[in-house]
Amino acid sequence: MTDVPLLSVEGLTMRYGTRTGCADVSFDLHDGEVLAVVGESGSGKTTLLRLLAQELAPDAGRVRYRMRDGGVRDLATLDEAAQRLLARTEWGYIRQDATDGLRMSVSAGGNAGERLMAIGMRHYGQIRGAASDWLRRVEIDPARIDETPQSFSGGMRQRLQIARNLITEPRLVLMDEPTSGLDVSVQARLLDLVRGLVTELGLAIVIVTHDLAVARLLSHRMMVMRRGCVIETGLTDRVLDDPEAPYTQLLVSSVLAA
C-alpha cells in the first residue's frame, strides 16, 4: 500500500473552439477508490474521461499516473506505444455505447480474449479458457462464446464490455454511464458485479453517471460538474446528504422529488 495517488489530475482544461469542454479539473484517485462524476448533460463528463484516457489533448493541465514499478509519470510524456500498452493492460474504458467499446463483428470470446493477446498470452486454449471464465463471471452463458455481440441484448453487451476490460485485471477503469439504458434488474446485477470486483481486485474507478443512486451505491467520493467546472466534491454520503453548492442541492432534491 502507498499514499501516492494512482491518478493525479491537475488543472485539466480543454476547449472545443470557443466552447468549454472541461475547465480546471483537479482530483486525486487512490487504489481501490471509486469516484463518481455527476452533472447535467453537456457538463463535460465524457470530455473529462477522454482527456484522462489521452484520447483528447488538454489545452492546459496534466494527468499523472503511478506506474506498476511505483514511478509517477506525466501521461502526456509517454510515447504512443507506451500509452497504447497502458490502455490495453492497466486501464479499462467502458463506453456509454457498447458498440463503441466492442468489436461488433468479432466473437464474444475474441472480444474478451483480445487484451490477453495484447499482453503477450499466445496459447489459444488458455485464452479461450480465460474468456469463457469471464463470460461466466459477467453472467453470459459461455455456450455463446462464438456468437458476435450483434446477437446480444444491450445488457449483455455492457457485461461483455466489462469482461473485455477486466480480464487483464486493470488497475484503473473509466466508465461512462455503464448502466444507462439497462432495465432496473439488469442494472442492479451489473452494479453488484462491479462492486464485487472493486473489492476483489482493488480496482480504482472513475464512473460517470446521471443516476445518483448508482453514485451512492458504488462510489466513495463524488464530483459534481457543471459547464466543464467542478462545482462540488466530497465523500459521497456527505455530498448527497448535505450538499453545499446550490446546484448540487437542486440536483439532489430534483431526484428525490422525481
Ligand SMILES: Nc1ncnc2c1ncn2[C@@H]1O[C@H](COP(=O)(O)OP(=O)(O)OP(=O)(O)O)[C@@H](O)[C@H]1O
Ligand atoms: N466533438 C465535439 N465538438 C465540439 N464540441 C463538443 C464535442 N464534444 C463535446 N462538445 C461540447 O463540450 C461540452 C461537454 O460535452 P461532454 O460530451 O463532455 O458532456 P457530458 O457531460 O458527457 O454530457 P452527456 O451527459 O450528455 O453525455 C458540451 O458543451 C458539448 O457540446
Ligand SMILES: [Mg+2]
Ligand atoms: Mg457524456
